[in-house]
Amino acid sequence: MSGSPDRSRDGPQGPCTHQTLPYTSQTRLLSAARPYVEEGLARGETVVVVAADAFLGRLRDLLPEEITDGAGPERIRLVSADAWYTHPARTLTTVHDMVAQARDGGERMRFWGELPWARWSVPQARQWLRYEVLLNVVLAEQHVTLCCPVDSARLRPSVLEGVYAAHPHLVESRRRANPRYQPPELLLRRLNRTRLPDPPADVRRIDFDHRDLAEVRRSVAAAARSAGLPDDRVFPVVLAVAELAANAVVHVDGPGRLEVWSSPGELVYQIRSHGAAPMPPACGFLPPDPLSTTGRGLWMARQLADVLEVGVCDGDGRGRADGGDTAVRAHFALPRLTRA
DSSP states (O other), X not given: OOSOTTSOOOSOOSSEEEEEEEESSHHHHHHHXXXXXXXXXXXXXXXXXXXXHHHHHHHHHHXXXXXXTTSSGGGEEEEEHHHHOSOHHHHHHHXXXXXXXXXXXXXXXXXXXXXXXXXXXXHHHHHHHHHHHHHHHHTTTSOEEEEXXXXXXXXXXXXXXXXXXXXXXXXXXXXXXXXXXXXXXXHHHHHHTOBOOOOOTTOEEEEEOGGGHHHHHHHHHHHHHHHTOOHHHHHHHHHHHHHHHHHHHHSSSSOEEEEEEEETTEEEEEEEEXXXXXXXXXXXXXXXOTTOSSSHHHHHHHHHSSEEEXXXXXXXXXXXXXXXXXXXXXXXXXXXXXXX
16 A cells, blocks of 8 residues: 555545554555645644654654744644543543644644553543544534554454544545445444443442432442542542433433442443433544533543443343443542552
């Protein structure tokens, strides 16, 4: 495979070009990245490259010195993936705002961004897949080019399938329409129906309705303190889970259930309800309309949680495979223990 991802004009066209580039070697990756960056700069675009530090170093060595060492420093940014891919909802907002600012200045942006899929857990990968899908929504009318390389030899098949489904364009020997692409609303609704794994056997359960929300907040705070979260992190946890609990009983005619458990390195709260209406496709990734009286709870919880999963689980908590409770699962990282 050869050439830059943006050199072919095949495939569906629009202001936003969002493409994935499968690769199996660093040589292939570098041979695609260099012309992609140089072409963007030649067109007067602002270029942002987000990748592993080692790759950024190799790319810097290949680019002309005047590009990376002072001439036009505002037009190219090389950013560590560790610093960029920290929280999907916040990164989505950052990308949108950067593109909008460039548009207002009469410029077009170009991104090269390799997400570190291989190092993420399954819940983390699912929420970053939502990020990739929602780029197609929030940037649909923006003049921007995005290329998302993916190491097709290392990824779990389920993750690779999702990556392909999220990108309208596919780059192989040239760019073309991606036959595996799925429209955002369809793919997001499928993600919202993901069956979540059962909680552990020692899960703590509390059934509640709208009269019990104060007790839910107390239970959430007690679990956070017991798990070792410092006081300054307890309030955001309580706020996030309380919003999810309120949603469960306000929008559903019936009780909700709070489930709490610890797993290595994190504390998990799950709010589940039976008979809930389908979750909105964006599931709290996009800020609500400022004039709307609803829609803030899920968005707020997603901002505060380290990982927020949405899916379905069995109906009675005893391992039935035919249930259908709606479940929202908020993960919060626990502090690392200091050793003497």
